[in-house]
Amino acid sequence: MNTMADVISLDRFRTAQRRGKPTPGTTLAFTGGKGGVGKSFVAANAAVWMAKHDMKTLTVDGDFAMADLNLLFGLAPERSILDVLRGAPVAEVLESAHGIDLLPGLNGNSMLANLDAAQAASIYVEIESMRDHYDATVIDAPAGLSDVGIEMCALATHVVLVLSPEPTSLADAYACLKALTARVGLDRAFVVVNRSDSESDAKDAFARLEALVSRFLGVELCELPYVPSDPRASTACALGSPAILQYPDAPSSRALSSMLSAVVEMSPSTFNHDAFVVPSHEDFTRTASLEDVR
Ligand SMILES: Nc1ncnc2c1ncn2[C@@H]1O[C@H](COP(=O)(O)OP(=O)(O)O)[C@@H](O)[C@H]1O
Numbered sequence: 001m002n003t004m005a006d007v008i009s010l011d012r013f014r015t016a017q018r019r020g021k022p023t024p025g026t027t028l029a030f031t032g033g034k035g036g037v038g039k040s041f042v043a044a045n046a047a048v049w050m051a052k053h054d055m056k057t058l059t060v061d062g063d064f065a066m067a068d069l070n071l072l073f074g075l076a077p078e079r080s081i082l083d084v085l086r087g088a089p090v091a092e093v094l095e096s097a098h099g100i101d102l103l104p105g106l107n108g109n110s111m112l113a114n115l116d117a118a119q120a121a122s123i124y125v126e127i128e129s130m131r132d133h134y135d136a137t138v139i140d141a142p143a144g145l146s147d148v149g150i151e152m153c154a155l156a157t158h159v160v161l162v163l164s165p166e167p168t169s170l171a172d173a174y175a176c177l178k179a180l181t182a183r184v185g186l187d188r189a190f191v192v193v194n195r196s197d198s199e200s201d202a203k204d205a206f207a208r209l210e211a212l213v214s215r216f217l218g219v220e221l222c223e224l225p226y227v228p229s230d231p232r233a234s235t236a237c238a239l240g241s242p243a244i245l246q247y248p249d250a251p252s253s254r255a256l257s258s259m260l261s262a263v264v265e266m267s268p269s270t271f272n273h274d275a276f277v278v279p280s281h282e283d284f285t286r287t288a289s290l291e292d293v294r
């Protein structure tokens with residue numbers, strides 16, 4: 001049975017099918033347990049893909065204190081989310097490039113690394129009020145199980161879990177899903193395997209994650225087309241130019257486009273907003289063993 005949040009989200013995408021784009025407020029959070037799997041790369045390209053498809057797109061660097069999304073867009077912002085915290089209007093902090101607006105974080109800021117609940121909430125309120133002015137909002141969520149990481153996903157209408165085929169990435173992706181389920185009621189997530197050497201490795205990684213999730217968690221996983229390991233993906237990152245603009249015919253760019261088309265086509269509701277609760281700070285009593293993820 002659909003919850004109210006499901007109904008609202010399905011409505012968004014029914015409208016999307018009519019208009020060819022999501023309704024304002026649609027928010028995709030890219031997350032995953034491990035740094036280096038390509039969350040920021042995938043999020044940056046997702047934002048640009050949406051802008052290319054005529055969607056007014058806001059991009060939020062959710063890794064407030066260790067921000068690097070600006071580098072992938074080739075930007076050196078003067079202002080950041082810290083200015084928003086100090087009272088600046090979000091619209092004055094945004095940086096525009098490649099057709100998107102970026103709300104930048106800061107790299108190496110201890111205040112942003114140690115936000116209290118009220119400070120974090122004030123940032124979420126600003127993001128929520130901004131996103132209704134956009135067709136789509138893309139959040140690059142931080143790695144790990146921090147409160148901000150979990151809450152950034154709770155703001156989203158769609159959670160996209162990014163992992164690589166390595167066992168450690170699988171274990172971390174599982175831990176991330178477990179935290180999102182336990183702490184904010186995630187019931188559905190898209191999954192993309194990035195940096196895979198082959199389709200069969202990617203399929204295998206998804207199957208292992210799904211087996212684990214169906215055994216221990218009640219989360220529905222929606223498999224997306226995988227993104228291959230591709231030297232032009234890392235060259236584009238180094239150049240500060242999104243791969244799908246810089247190298248539109250590169251294998252990773254084509255795969256990103258297929259993956260994002262699949263998100264819009266599959267368009268399920270992925271998040272139960274009614275279940276948004278303050279994280280419990282409960283740690284897990286059992287860590288995933290290598291047996292779980294092999
Ligand atoms: N599909 C890919 N193929 C090759 N290299 C990739 C791919 N995706 C990401 N990378 C490389 O991995 C690096 C880390 O990616 P990033 O998006 O910053 O990871 P995360 O945000 O998960 O920490 C990038 O700078 C890029 O060079």
Ligand SMILES: [Mg+2]
Pocket residue numbers: 039040041063068140
């Ligand atoms: Mg990142």
